Amino acid sequence: SKFSEFKPLNEHTLIEYIKTIPTLSSKLNNSFSDISIKEIGDGNLNLVFIVSNSTGSFIIKQALPYVRLVGESWKMTKERAYFESLALKEKGKLCPEHVPEVYHFDRVMSLIGMRYLEPPHIILRKGLVAGVEYPLLAEHMSDFIAKTLFFSSLIFRSTTDHKRDVAEFCGNVELCRLTEQVIFSDPYKVSEHNRWTSPYLDRDAEAIREDNLLKLEIAELKSKYCTCPTLFFFLCISFMGICSVCKNLCSFRFCERAQALLHADLHTSSVMVTRESTQVIDPEFAFYGPMGFDIGAFLGNLILAFFSQDGHANQANDRKTYKEWILKTIENTWTLFYYKFTKLWDEHRDGAGEAYLPEIYNNPEVQLLVQRKYMTELFHDSLGFAAAKMIRRIVGVAHVEDFESITDAAKRATCEKQALDFAKMLLKERRKFEAISEVVSAIRQI
Template sequence: MAFSEFRPLDEKSLREYIKAVPSLSSKLGNNFDDFTIKEVGDGNLNFVYIVVNSAGSFVIKQALPYIRCIGESWPMTKERAYFETLTLKEHGRLSPEHVPEVYHFDRTMSLVAMRYLEPPHIILRKGLIAGLEYPLLAEHMADYMAKTLFFTSLLFRSTTEHKRDVAEFCGNVELCRLTEQVVFSDPYKVSQYNRWTTPDLDRDVEAVREDNLLKLEISELKSKFCERTQALIHGDLHTGSVMVTRESTQVIDPEFAFYGPMGFDIGAFLGNLILAFFAQDGHADEVNDRKTYKEWILKTIEDTWNLFHHKFIVLWDEHRNGSGEAYLPEIYNNPEVQLLVQKKYITDLFHDTLGFGAAKMIRRIVGVAHIEDFESITDASKRATCERRALDFAKKLLKERRKFEGIAEVTVAIRQLQY
């Protein structure tokens, strides 16, 4: 350990820190003459540095005891770096192709060092705004979600392992509370942090606050988020937590991780793809009307769910004689009951996914944290039109999610709302 107590690093002190930590300095071939440090934290919460020299590279992420994008007025435990690291390691073990390797963790400093995702890796959200297609994205995300969610659930785990890990991640309560507030509460009430495209969406925002059926549904999802310890979820799996090239898909930033409902992760990803879809009209121009790209997004939404569903069931079938507590082989190993329980499990998960996806969409339009997909549409009236379509769709999805029987019905409904 390089420092005996916490201090926020800057480029200069980080340089000293790296020299003092063998696992980091060895990555640079112990050559400290030519290495460069660049601060790149464009997220909402942390400081992120890229460290590179001719021998190697890594990323350093340090959590400060407040939320970076708001400032010291919104304190937030720096212990989140510990839970992020635990999750990077556990999800990395389960899905090594899609999670960056952890090189070093320093709990005192709330600092984690991990693989630098070199160019041309970019944040998926930026790729979606630029209109870039990622042919392997659905396959990769389905694989990551199927593995991380299946193997940390009671479909694979014993209750002993499950309760031990649930207890550990109860420690990440401050990050859970942040989600409870900004996803499940603030958008449905007057809050100093809420923002929206005004005055265009003023009535829409009010309508959300006055919609009793919407509040009924969001309360059910909030209870599931707070009470259902289904799997070790990423907790913030939007398109800004994924880095991509055409060949590679890497999931980063699991500092919100805890034992929660699987649908919260799948919904976050699909919901943000739907937001990207509704933002496309704001990015269309004479050169590119984005019509083909919109179809690609819809196909990616369908493929992600369908591939996830397939991979999840394959894992279940492979491990149905394992030690998972939920469906003991002596009870459930006949084809008919196996089909029944899997169908019910997936149907419930699908409806959770749509509900949480809708909740994540709504909060990005009327809550504190907006997304570049919409924010980069400079014409406010055009942006409001895109946002209103997305909001209307999300409200419908949240209230009527149990009527949808498959993902194709969802993309049909999205198409119907686009004009």
């Protein structure tokens, strides 16, 4: 057939493609005379088309063999579409209220057909730039994060199920490597991809490359992020338990770090919202990794939104009330997540989960102790990853609309510098924070 090997689609060839796929064409009632197709991809990597006619609609997302933001010179596997479809389906099972349904997946064409999140759904980041409040955001996101992380973790699952899925998602190694580069490496070295608001932040970018303490902290987080690929896992077992990649006792650390199935790119452009609905899209970076990476992505991007608000303030709206709403949302997201995650843990204490066996954690005192220890470490991981994600958006390759839409460069740099100073402090001092309210107080003090 015409589509037996990969080709990037356009508005015309996509119609031909849809005609060959009954699940998709039936969504349009097999009527193509009034079909409308529009490419609307505004993300960093992929093509996204809205397909609709008078009877139905859907989204087609196609991966390209390169990073769209940079161009064809930066090659990137289009197999990411496979992991995105797998993660959408898995997370859709765990939390159907907040994940769009997948209608179709084609591995050869690296293409996903899914529910079109119709207007008034917009990308959350755009809502944050416009100063719109979403009263259910913390409730919904804490729900999504708690359910998807808990039910894919060893606290809930058997070692056999967990290892099988960890191994499957190890295949997404190229996307993991991209994250390692753009979040944990490039901002801390000279890289052709880095950029910042110059000349205002020249000294700040340089200071990051000279900050030994910061380098120590980012190394620790990078090590938590870098789950060894299965291949190395088996290799390291044969090398007496010492991993040839990270030089650590992998049979222990491998489990520890592959905590749960992460979305792994959970910033505010991966969430679409209305006042009533919250939908998580774009999990192409999905893999089994440290839970704090997802929580930190969301919190870090809300903190970026907070620090960008002064750049959007004007005579009609000083954004003060809005900044308070963002702070409340940061606080509520963590508090509700904590409550929901530990509640799930309590409810499933005697289930198949192999991390904390009931025969060992067999009294309320020890149960509380392990839970508190786990949640404290998760809190500090989340703060660390939040900080890392803030830093990369200011001095790394991919920036965010929160700041980019502030056209006055001096004003933009002032906002970015506040965010950067806060992120550097958070990365270094994260273990000193005992509660999310303390983090919010520290944001206020900048």
